[in-house]
Amino acid sequence: MKTYKKIMNAVAAVEKFLLIVSTLLILVLTVGNVFSRKVIHRSWSFTEELVVAVFVLITLLAAALASREGELVSLTLVTDRLPEKLRRPSVILITVLSIIFTVILFKYGMDKVLTQLENGKRTFVLNWPEWIFWSFVPIGAGCMILHFIEYCIDFCTKEKEDK
Secondary structure: OHHHHHHHHHHHHHHHHHHHHHHHHHHHHHHHHHHHHHOOOOOOOOOHHHHHHHHHHHHHHHHHHHOOOOOOEEEHHHHOOHHHHHHHHHHHHHHHHHHHHHHHHHHHHHHHHHHHHOOOOEEOOOOHHHHHHOOOHHHHHHHHHHHHHHHHHHHHHHHHOOO
16 A cells, blocks of 8 residues: 555656646746737747647646545535445545546547547647647546545545544
8 A cells, every 4th residue: 555655646746747847838938928929029829729738737637636635526515414434435436436537538538649640630830749739638537537546545544544
């Protein structure tokens, strides 16, 4: 179990680093584009493509980190009011349903990535392969699946230790 927690802590550290870098990238691109439009009177046309794609990555990684703490997967208003013996089954049910949804998201994201790879479709402005941006969806979904499982295991083992 300790090895599992070390691996998940490493995954979370990488996710946090990516979130920091991605947020700074969006900040620099957006502020730079505004400055360029107002002062130089030229817009950076590539910023929209990058900002939208990176925002998808930020959203999914932030959701994954939130699910690690159980902040995404449960409504504590409901689970806190349940009797003790119903809390664990409700968390397990919520986790299973969340994983089912996220697996579907992962599958459709991978289908889109594979389709973009086969078609060789490229972005309009940067002329980068579109599969690069679409790969953020299965990456984020995979991280969410890992953290849903991690939260469920942590919750169930913590509840056993509390008894």
